[in-house]
Amino acid sequence: MIGLERLGVWITKNPVIIIAVAVLLTLVSVHYAQQIESTGMTTESFVSKDSSLYQLYDHLYQENFGADGNIILIEGDNVAKADALSASLRLSDHTKMIPNVISVQSIADIVADAEYQSSGIRRIPSQERIDEILADAGSSVQGLMPDSRHTRMIVGMPTTATLTESQRGELLAEISSAVDFAEFPAGYSTTVTGDPSFQAAIQEVMNNSNGSVLLLCGLLMIVALLLVFRHVRWPLLPLPIVLLGIIWTVGAMGFFHIPMGMVTFAAFPIMIGLGIDYAIQFHNRIDEELIKGKSSVEAAISTVNHVAIPVAIAVTVTEAGFIALLSSTVPSINDFGKVCMIGLVMCYLSALFVNTTVLYLSERKSPRKKKAEGHSEDGSAIGAFIENVANFCVGRWKAVLAVALILALAGNYADTMVPIETDTKNYIPQDLSPLIDLNHMKAFFGGTDSLKFLVQADDVTDPHNLRWMDDFSNYLLTSREDRTESVTSIATYVKEAGGGEIPDDRTQIREIIASLPEAVQDTYLSGHNLAIVDVNIGDAQTNLGTEGMARLIKSYEDDLAWMTPPPGVSVRITGQAVLMATVMDALISGRVEMSLLGLVLIFILLLAIYRDLIKALLPVLPMLVVIGWMGLVMYYGGLKYTPLTATLGALILGVGSEYAILMMERFYEELHNVGDPYEALKITANRIGSALVASGAAVIFGFAALMSSPFNIISNFGLVTVLSIVFALITTFTVFVVLMIRMEIHREVVENAKQELKKAIALINDQSRRRINGN
Structure with a gap:
């Protein structure tokens, strides 16, 4: 294309401008990255603030009654003894003076308040008087002291929507300091627990683990590139290129005020994997052109001319898959989709401009003297293997399609029986000490789930x-x-x-x-x-x-x-349990809808781009097979859906269709050159197979890093996605190539039949005219 050739020429003539813009964009991104807010498993992460359900919960319940209750669990031989209550009263009085503490409830306060009403002095009285007060207190004591060995102090504090993260951290730290100040007698223990402490611990663990997971992700991708992309020069270059795109994405998150949470964090390995794929496609093609003997300028221009559009189509189609996530009623899923969509564009721009520029400059500065070891115009060993696999499947196409279809149908049925993990506490490390403390407290005081009936009159x-x-x-x-x-x-x-x-x-x-x-x-x-x-x-x-x-x-x-x-009198039901039940219901029903929406969007988009029904159907059909196969894996593997894996259908459609599109684009390019579908398939599988395996391996290794996360929701997502990418690659080299070659042969048969029919009609018309003229 003339326009793309001009773009290639411009890139080779303006490397300084490209590098300068990239540096400037990086500096701006670093600035905006500092404005990103971190979120834990808050209600706002799962329920849209615009929904009537949230409005009822937030504006009526939270604003009037909303307060988080942090708990101080006190244990000992007799928590109602005078010396223990004196320490509890010191703790309560000190805690009440802490900024942002709304209220404090304890048996010490009940006793001291009762003593004040009778004697005018707020103090802990004699043991006989203590026992009398607690006996008369009735139900107000039951929720605070279930037995003589356990009691809890409930510290009311503002909700997460009211306090900043730093204010909340300072408040929890001062509560812990107040416990030390109280000086309980020997033999008594205190434990600070409750949802606020629990959420703060989750946030701290998540912040500490994210960096190590991303570091492992990078190390594994280095291994993947050295294993399957070593046949090119500078095989590790895709990593810094994709890192540049990630930095730009993080900056965009700060600019658009997209928070960083457990769900949005999982978008980064996706972007790293796909971004490396884009960089690999440009890298592989420019290396291929240079091997043919072209100059660095010619190789760069040819690469932009042949790769920019196919990869752009793959990006657009992947975006369509992620657009479906925006239809979810769960805010964290929306943010996940937004981050993926922004990240793909940034990684594509980095691969097209910065990657091509760096490769062009490096080749111009240090041109290759001879063909690198292992290089040949016949492709790599991996490419040869992919060619053999494709030929094997094409030769047995009926069996391949039959097996794929049977497994897909069985998987789609099994998918309906895959359970959903509804308890958000199971998304986190089960050995987290605040979770152990919370469960320990619940063992004596019961669960804390509740429903609220709001009464208005x-x-x-x-x-x-x-x-x-x-x-x-x-x-x-x-x-x-x-x-x-x-x-x-x-x-x-x-x-x-x-x-x-x-x-x-x-x-x-x-x-x-x-x-x-x-x-x-x-x-x-x-x-x-x-x-x-x-x-x-x-x-x-x-x-x-x-x-x-x-x-x-x-x-x-x-x-x-x-x-x-x-x-x-108006009475309506609300509460966090009601909100979360609605969220999980949205995930159950919305999961299938998101997949179908992504499927329709991708098909319509491909039809609009290619104006060819076969080309529009080809990338979509194999991904339906992958979704079915994953249903089998989820069901028989005992896996559960979470807010992250609920995006699986859209993810498979977006990521998997990219491999198919790149394969299809190269196939039709080679078909145009050689004319024979079978020969075009052999060349395509050989030439682009190694690049697809390299990008797929990078994605797989990247997502494998997620499996090391201490958060079950992320490690589960990593496992499921690794299997999805493996299946996507397998179907691309098996089911997809079979469908592609059979549909193209069918097209040729139909076209030949049309031509024969036209010739027959023309012959009949010609004979008719001769008879008429003869008469």
């Missing part, structure tokens, strides 16, 4: 409204006793203070509420028009799974429909 403290809340709580405890561990609301405390009955007098009710600890009021009541009914469901998310949680939530909604609130 002109006056939720009206006796009729409080009685309904009490009746509804009792109904849930009896009708859902297998899952409902406790139900607590402001009505619980009013009823307890009223001697087991809710008073009829509204003024008396408000006096009772005013006498309650401020922490209780803030937890269950916001003003007089909004309250919550807190339903503790233990570890339901872990035990029930996605479908079980959805059924449980639906059953509570049915209970609400059965026990309708009084007129003028």
Whole structure:
């Protein structure tokens, strides 16, 4: 193409401009990279802020009741002894003075507050008086001290949306310092746990592990390139080229405010693998042209002319596969798709301009004196092997297609039975000490999963409204006793203070509420028009799974429909458990939809580019086979889908179709040169086979590094993707070449038939004209 030849000429004439622009873009990227925010497994990572579900959760629940509860677990022979309570009170009072601490609940506060009401002095009294106070406290003690050896202090603190990461870290550090200040007696132990500490630990481990995973990724790719790309000069050059594209991508993340989380981090090995593929394609072709004896200028121009468009088409088609991820309702999946899409463009630009320029300059400065060892115009040993595999499959094309189809159909069926990992705590290292501490605390206090019923009314403290809340709580405890561990609301405390009955007098009710600890009021009541009914469901998310949680939530909604609130009272269900159940449901249903959308987008795009039905179908069909095969692997391998592996279909379509497109483009280039499909296939498999194997090996080795991650969600993704790329390469050299050669032969047969038909029609017409003229 004349335009591409001009681009090649421009690249060879302007290397200084290209290098200068690359350096400038790198400096700008480093600046914006510092603005990237890190996120853990927060609610905002999984639920769109624009959804009505999140609006209810965020604006009504979080803004009015939202507070994270960090836990200080206290263990000893008798946690209600006077000396232990004195230390607990010191800890509580010191913790309350820490900036951003909202509230503190403990049995020490219950005892000291009760003593203040009776004597006017806030202190820990005698042991006899302590026992009397705790006996009268009722349910307020049960959630804080399940037995005499264990108690917990609940420290209320702002949610992740309110505090910055550094503020949150400082707050957790000061809570730990307050524990040391309290000086508990000998024989007592304290453990700081809870979701805030848990999330902070995850973030720290993730930040520490990401660097080592990427370093291992680079080392493994060096090994891959030295093994399968050593037949070219400068075989390791693709690595710095792709690193340049990654730096530009990180800068774009900061510029577009895309956060870095566990899901978005997994996009980088994809970009590294694909970016190396682009660099390898340009590198392999320019090396091939130089081996033929062309000058460095001619080789560079020819490479741009023959490779730029095929790789650009592959990039565009891969982008179409990742565009499907933007249809997901899960924000972290959206961000994953955005990072992949930006990264592919950056890596392509780096491969086209910087890679070609460096190769051109290096060859011009140090031209090769003779053919490198192992080089020949017949291709490499790997290329010869790929040629033999292709010929073998073409010769047995019926058996190849039959086996591929049977396995694909069986895999698509098996895929419907692959479970989804619903417990986000299983995404992280199971030996993480904060997780062990959290599970240790749950062993005594039960699970912390809960559903929240938001109650809105002109006056939720009206006796009729409080009685309904009490009746509804009792109904849930009896009708859902297998899952409902406790139900607590402001009505619980009013009823307890009223001697087991809710008073009829509204003024008396408000006096009772005013006498309650401020922490209780803030937890269950916001003003007089909004309250919550807190339903503790233990570890339901872990035990029930996605479908079980959805059924449980639906059953509570049915209970609400059965026990309708009084007129003028609105009650809606919310909570993090509800949000996560919706997310997992979106992953289950959206996974298939994303794959189908990616399939349709790629097919339409290829049809628009080639205006040829065969060329549009060829890259897509083998990827359907790969998706089916992966279904078998997932099912029989006992693997589960996660938010990352849910993108598998779109990933396979995007990555796998690239190999097929590059193979197809070279096949039709050679077919144009030699005319015979079988000869064109032999040349194609030999010449481009080694490059595809090299790029595939780099991707495989890169994703293998993910398997070393301590985070199960990432290591699982690495394993699944390695298998997907292996299958994509296998189908490219087997199923795809069979489909390509058979379709092209069919096209030739059809074209020949058309030509024969035209000749026959022309002959008939000619004979008819002769008869007419003869008459």
